[in-house]
Amino acid sequence: MSGAMVLVFLGPPGAGKGTQAARLAEDLGLTKISTGDILRSHVARGTELGKQVAPIMERGDLVPDELILAIIREELSQMAEVRAIFDGFPRTTRQAEALDELLAELGAPVNAAVLLEVPEEELLRRLLRRAKLEGRADDNEQTIRRRLQVYREQTQPLIDYYAAAGVLKRVDGVGDPGQIYCRIREAV
Numbered sequence: 001m002s003g004a005m006v007l008v009f010l011g012p013p014g015a016g017k018g019t020q021a022a023r024l025a026e027d028l029g030l031t032k033i034s035t036g037d038i039l040r041s042h043v044a045r046g047t048e049l050g051k052q053v054a055p056i057m058e059r060g061d062l063v064p065d066e067l068i069l070a071i072i073r074e075e076l077s078q079m080a081e082v083r084a085i086f087d088g089f090p091r092t093t094r095q096a097e098a099l100d101e102l103l104a105e106l107g108a109p110v111n112a113a114v115l116l117e118v119p120e121e122e123l124l125r126r127l128l129r130r131a132k133l134e135g136r137a138d139d140n141e142q143t144i145r146r147r148l149q150v151y152r153e154q155t156q157p158l159i160d161y162y163a164a165a166g167v168l169k170r171v172d173g174v175g176d177p178g179q180i181y182c183r184i185r186e187a188v
């Protein structure tokens with residue numbers, strides 16, 4: 001398959017965006033761009049950016065839009081043809097608008113925004129379990145609650161943004177991962 005294609009994964013922390021986006025990227029031959037993974041890699045390598053963002057991520061707050069947009073511009077500039085799945089980006093209206101502007105220049109609009117819907121009690125359960133298994137610095141109960149609040153306040157408005165653009169696909173994110181993947185394939 002070829003031709004420009006851009007998908008966005010929306011949804012709260014713990015919804016399963018990373019897992020599902022990885023599988024879809026593989027099957028559709030798209031590059032998965034996860035801002036969380038890119039930031040964690042900077043933190044692990046101790047880069048200037050990593051030092052700047054580590055305390056922000058540990059609190060569960062959002063990294064400033066301009067830093068995130070610099071990462072995205074860099075990633076897009078490396079693609080001969082835009083074929084990408086964004087995981088964990090955009091997270092604010094400013095990021096979504098900037099993405100649309102960048103993509104307009106490249107002639108490749110967002111084809112679909114997949115919203116993985118999971119009730120909040122289930123998210124808390126999943127994130128606390130992941131905290132035990134992986135020990136991610138931001139997977140402790142206080143930070144998890146903060147991330148869920150930040151999602152409600154800053155990212156949830158993007159649901160309306162993509163609905164208005166006519167590209168929103170709501171997918172039930174509860175069930176086994178294979179089943180959820182089938183729902184996503186039907187939606188996009």
Ligand code: ADP
Pocket residue numbers: 012013014035036037039056057058060061062063064068087088089090091095138147
């Ligand atoms: P989760 O979805 O579980 O919160 P992520 O890996 O997507 O995990 O994000 C981890 C942290 O990285 C966020 O809490 C935030 O501090 C930072 N981050 C990731 N993506 C963005 C983004 N697009 N804008 C601002 N901050 C981001």
